[in-house]
Amino acid sequence: MxxxxxxxxxxxxxxxxxxxxxxxxxxxxxxxxxxxxxxxxxxxxxxxxxxxxxxxxxxxxxxxxxxxxxxxxxxxxxxxDKVSARRARSLLANYFYFQNLSIADIYQMRRALEPELAASLAGQLSDAQLTEMEVLAARYPEPAQSAEEEKEQHVSSLEFHARLAEFSGNALLGFVISFMARVLTDMTIYRKLYEPPNPELWRRGREHQMQLVTALRDGDAGAARQIMASHMQGAEEQMQSQEAQLARRFIGEQR
The missing domain is CATH 1.10.10.10 (Winged helix-like DNA-binding domain superfamily/Winged helix DNA-binding domain)
Structure with a gap:
């Protein structure tokens, strides 16, 4: 033709x-x-x-x-009308369907951007916003007892990052970070399926998030940046150890 x-x-x-x-x-x-x-x-x-x-x-x-x-x-x-963030994220994710996006690609971006997001929000969030982040960080007070529960905890952790991104005064920075969290939530395949569950990774991830909220509340940009950088390193190591990869599929606007 x-x-x-x-x-x-x-x-x-x-x-x-x-x-x-x-x-x-x-x-x-x-x-x-x-x-x-x-x-x-x-x-x-x-x-x-x-x-x-x-x-x-x-x-x-x-x-x-x-x-x-x-x-x-x-x-x-x-x-x-204006294009919603949900539609924009879906369109962008579907663009990357053809680009062979990898976990390493996403974490290269996350390591660069998320510590700066954290630093920029130190001392800038309201009490209501800080309380919301504390609730998200404390959602799972105990380590997972099954592979499925550990996966749920990981998705909840990504929700923490997506919500934090929505508080950014930089619309582009917030969108890119929330987009990466969406992709990791909707398109990640874990070959080992969290078996067996890893209590140490749960502890480190939860501590990082709680420490981050404290740094944000205290207005300590340096600490917030360092905590998020450490958190990103641990998250990438977790993905690599569990042989995570991105699924090639189109996604809709359900979130």
């Missing part, structure tokens, strides 16, 4: 795709915000000089991208 290309040699974009891009440019130029209403279908046809079918297909493309939402009934229509 042949693919039509433009004069530049790139695949030729369909008319609905081009119109969808024009609508996005139109929205940006007018600085429209989430919830702002778009022109109706008749106005779109006149605005962009295309057929009803092209406008409808362009709007479906934008809706699939999470950039607009359509409501029916009185006061309905198409409205500007």
């Amino acid at each position: 042949s693919i039509k290309t433009s004069s530049s040699g790139q695949p030729k974009r369909s008319r609905p795709v081009r119109v969808a891009d024009e609508i996005k440019t139109w929205v940006v130029e007018r600085d429209l915000q989430q919830g702002d209403k778009l022109p109706n279908e008749t106005e779109m046809i006149a605005q962009f000089g295309v057929s009803k079918g092209t406008v409808r297909e362009a709007m479906r493309i934008l809706e699939a991208q999470g950039l607009i939402v359509t409501r029916t009934g009185p006061g309905g229509g198409s409205f500007v």
